[in-house]
Amino acid sequence: MKKRESVQHIMATEPIALQLNDGLSKAEQLFKTHRVRHLPVVSGEKIVGILSVTDLARISFVDSYDPKNFTVDTSVYSLFTLEQIMVRNPQCIPISATIKEVAKIFLEAEFHALPVVDQNDKLLGIVTTTDLIKYLLAQY
Numbered sequence: 001m002k003k004r005e006s007v008q009h010i011m012a013t014e015p016i017a018l019q020l021n022d023g024l025s026k027a028e029q030l031f032k033t034h035r036v037r038h039l040p041v042v043s044g045e046k047i048v049g050i051l052s053v054t055d056l057a058r059i060s061f062v063d064s065y066d067p068k069n070f071t072v073d074t075s076v077y078s079l080f081t082l083e084q085i086m087v088r089n090p091q092c093i094p095i096s097a098t099i100k101e102v103a104k105i106f107l108e109a110e111f112h113a114l115p116v117v118d119q120n121d122k123l124l125g126i127v128t129t130t131d132l133i134k135y136l137l138a139q140y
Helices: 025-032 053-059 074-079 099-108 129-139
Strands: 038-043 044-053 114-119 121-126
Touching: 025 038, 025 053, 025 074, 038 121, 044 053, 044 114, 099 114, 099 129, 121 129
Parallel strands: none
Antiparallel strands: 038 044, 114 121
8 A cells, every 4th residue: 555645545536526616406406317415515616515415414404314215305405505505614625645544534534525726726526535545445
């Protein structure tokens, strides 16, 4: 295992993202269509937030969440905006970060996705705990 391997090796380089003015219905559609659990939220190209499928489930008062059968009460979507539900100013990592640095962040954090940005906060990719686990499993 390389000690200084770049996050570029494991990140998704074309992340599915929401624009800040997108609605929650669009978010649900993207979660289902692309089978992802985290969507960066951008204003132009700059990262401003992140939304997880759990965030949507939380506002829709679901009794249980099954990622393979994701159904929410969409009537609550009219009560909230994306900006109200998303995590604002999420922790991001620079494109120069290493996989080891990502692992340390996930170990200490209570989230499972990190947007990867350039020096101007332009979204370049996203790395998740699943990406990290797949990388580690491939080492064995």
